[in-house]
Amino acid sequence: TGDENIVDVGFKVLWRIKNTRDGINDYLFNIQEPAATVKAVAESAMREVVGGSNIDAILTENRVSIQNDVATLMQTTLDAYRAGIEIAEVQMQRVDPPAQVIDAFRDVQAARADQERIRNQAEAYANQIVPEARGKAAQVLEAANAYKEQTIAEATGQSQRFTKIYEQYRNAPDVTRERIYLETLEKVLGTNNKIIIDSQTSGSGVLPFLPLNDLNGRSAAPAARTGGN
Incomplete structure (x- = not known):
């Protein structure tokens, strides 16, 4: 394979003689053993296509594409031989690693499946936890802004109150001083x-x-x- 793995491929080729005068003449006079020729061309084409593919694609999702590529390459080669043969279909029937390493290969496949499962679980957890964290962060930010606004408002009110008292104190310092003294005593002694x-x-x-x-x-x-x- 293209990623330097070894794979055993069992496949079947469906072919027929081209239904034209030139096709029949080519089939009868240009090749001596049509079945052996088709077999040799099929094995060569399969090796070439498999040699350019990764083993995972060969074993799983890319079989149809490989079959089509092998059929196209076989047809091109047989036409160059003027064999008078038309490739109808290539069917991959068995695709396995060599028997000597199949157990180890299955372990690798199982490990990859576990890796994919754990990754999906981690992504699902992240999709759950990240919005919650963002919501909590937004809540804390809103509380902080509310506290900020409250503190600013209280400080502004206190400063305005102090300014008004100071204006009254400038106009009547003795009266204002006595009033402040009495109010302070009322606050201190009222609850004791x-x-x-x-x-x-x-x-x-x-x-x-x-x-x-x-x-x-x-x-x-x-x-x-x-x-x-």
């Missing part, structure tokens, strides 16, 4: 427990402690009961 100590009662024997949280809880409980009645 508070204890008020009067420094002026120090040494008077009166405990300087006012439990505002307890008092608020006691005053809220009767109000709740009253509302229920």
Whole structure:
């Protein structure tokens, strides 16, 4: 074969005498042993065509093309001999590696089949996993863009708020400073427990402690009961 392998080919050639006066004359007077001539030409043509083909093509998908090429080459050769013979058909019947290496060849074919199967599985896995990865990447990108827009909006709002406060501070610094101080105290003390100590009662024997949280809880409980009645 063309890829330096050896293959045994069994084939059949269907031929007939050309149905013309010249064809009959050529068949009768130009060749002595027509069957032997056809056999020799067929073997030579098959060797030439097989010698230009790869073994995989010979064993599998390319048989029809090989048969046609052999028939064409045989017809050309017999016409050059003026044999008066027309090739009707070439049929490849058995194509095998030599018996001595057929087991090893089958192992190679099985390995190639496994290789093709694994490649197909890998491609199928890639076709499944790549879109999922792209979808996750797009999702992460959208979340990042949303966080970016949110952060920019918050920063813009804060900067605008600071600018407005600064404008008010320039117009009335004392009032603005006091308002900011009170708002800050409200935020800090609004959610914490508070204890008020009067420094002026120090040494008077009166405990300087006012439990505002307890008092608020006691005053809220009767109000709740009253509302229920």
